[in-house]
Amino acid sequence: KPTVRTMTIPISIFTKKELKEKQAEEYVQADRLIVKEDKDEQQILSIRSVSSSPLSIAIVIQEDLASNFNLQLKDIKEFIQGLPKGTRVMVAYARSGAIEVRQRFTDDLKAASDRLRIVSGSSTLAPRSPYDAVADVVNRFEGVPAGRRAILLFSDGLDTTSGLNLASISQSMDLDQAILKAQRKSVAVYSFYSPTRATEDGDSILSLASLGALEKLSEGTGGRAFSHGSIAPVNYLPFFKDLTLSLNRQFSLTYLSTHMKKGYHKVEVMSTNPEVKIEHPKGYYYR
Numbered sequence: 001k002p003t004v005r006t007m008t009i010p011i012s013i014f015t016k017k018e019l020k021e022k023q024a025e026e027y028v029q030a031d032r033l034i035v036k037e038d039k040d041e042q043q044i045l046s047i048r049s050v051s052s053s054p055l056s057i058a059i060v061i062q063e064d065l066a067s068n069f070n071l072q073l074k075d076i077k078e079f080i081q082g083l084p085k086g087t088r089v090m091v092a093y094a095r096s097g098a099i100e101v102r103q104r105f106t107d108d109l110k111a112a113s114d115r116l117r118i119v120s121g122s123s124t125l126a127p128r129s130p131y132d133a134v135a136d137v138v139n140r141f142e143g144v145p146a147g148r149r150a151i152l153l154f155s156d157g158l159d160t161t162s163g164l165n166l167a168s169i170s171q172s173m174d175l176d177q178a179i180l181k182a183q184r185k186s187v188a189v190y191s192f193y194s195p196t197r198a199t200e201d202g203d204s205i206l207s208l209a210s211l212g213a214l215e216k217l218s219e220g221t222g223g224r225a226f227s228h229g230s231i232a233p234v235n236y237l238p239f240f241k242d243l244t245l246s247l248n249r250q251f252s253l254t255y256l257s258t259h260m261k262k263g264y265h266k267v268e269v270m271s272t273n274p275e276v277k278i279e280h281p282k283g284y285y286y287r
Contacts, residue, residue: 006045007037007257010148010188010222011269012249012279019277031273035255037265048252054147055247056088056105058137059112062155063095063119064126064196069154070118072194072236077113079240088144091115094133094155095125105144123197130155131174131217134189138181148250149187150223152243156199157191157210157217175213179220183284188250190243191218192236193227204230222281246279253280262287 013030035042059080061069080089089112091103103115127133134153141149159172182189191214199207207230218225224246226239233239259265266283 003260004256004258005260006254007284008146008186008252008254009267009269009281009284010150010186011251011253012222012246013251013271014245014249014277014279015275016277017275018245029273030271030276032271033253033278034270034272035253036268036270037257037259039266039268040258042258043256045254045256046252048147048254053252054086054088054145055084055250056090056141056144056147056149057083058090058092058105058140058151059116060092060094060099060133060137060151060153060155061116061119062127062130062133062194062196063093063100064121064123064198065119065154065156065194066196066200066232067119067121068232069121069194072233073116073118075236075240077116079236080113081109083109090137090140092133092137093117093119094127094130096127099133099136101140105140121197126160126196126198129159129161129172129174130157131159131172131178134178134217135174135181138178138185138187141185141187146252148247148252149185150247150250151182151187151189153189153191153214153217154194155191155214156194156196156207157214158196158199158206159213160198172213175217179217180285182221183281186252186281187221188223188281189217189221190223190246191215191225192233192239193225193230195230195232199230200232220282222279224279259286
């Protein structure tokens with residue numbers, strides 16, 4: 001019976017100065033990395049860098065976003081077309097019933113960007129939960145080669161499955177399931193808060209709870225949550241600048257896990273250099 005197994009997670013390595021000043025540095029000296037699982041140090045097998053590890057990105061857009069989101073499409077298109085050669089991109093819309101896949105994973109970045117379309121903004125087409133859509137899209141990474149994987153989710157983060165109350169939004173079952181699924185498949189979720197009619201003029205407490213849910217999703221999967229508080233961002237360009245830095249600093253870290261027990265395992269990744277910050281999934285579910 002095996003006593004160890006290999007585990008691969010996405011990590012991003014930055015200096016604290018970079019994150020504060022939002023200016024990329026030429027070189028980050030990470031020194032020695034340490035991985036702990038359930039507080040036990042694990043053996044690192046490999047750290048694959050950007051050039052040797054292809055990137056697969058799924059763009060997921062909520063159908064009922066307020067119509068001013070459509071003004072951002074040009075910037076999103078340009079971001080897609082500016083991705084490194086060899087990147088695979090998928091485009092999907094989260095709507096009532098099921099997700100609409102406009103473009104399956106392709107390395108033709110122009111074709112992928114051309115599949116973006118305006119959102120209807122209609123609340124009748126709102127998905128039951130944006131986290132349902134995330135879980136569905138995570139499954140679609142099955143067919144892409146192993147490497148760095150990310151979802152860019154444009155959403156207000158509002159899960160109305162159990163009604164519009166704060167407890168059900170912040171403790172959404174769909175959110176927890178999406179995090180676990182993304183962790184299993186090593187998919188980092190980067191969320192971009194964009195209001196819908198429900199959150200645009202709605203209760204700010206509701207918006208803050210939804211923002212918190214998106215942060216939980218991104219932090220739990222090793223991604224990052226982008227927002228201008230609970231208002232619509234004027235444009236996404238500053239976010240894309242930060243995201244590009246994140247993706248360029250993303251690595252696939254493979255280590256030997258000594259924990260064969262089924263269930264949730266907490267993960268910590270740190271550097272011996274105190275000036276370095278590492279973004280990574282907070283854990284994963286093994287079954």
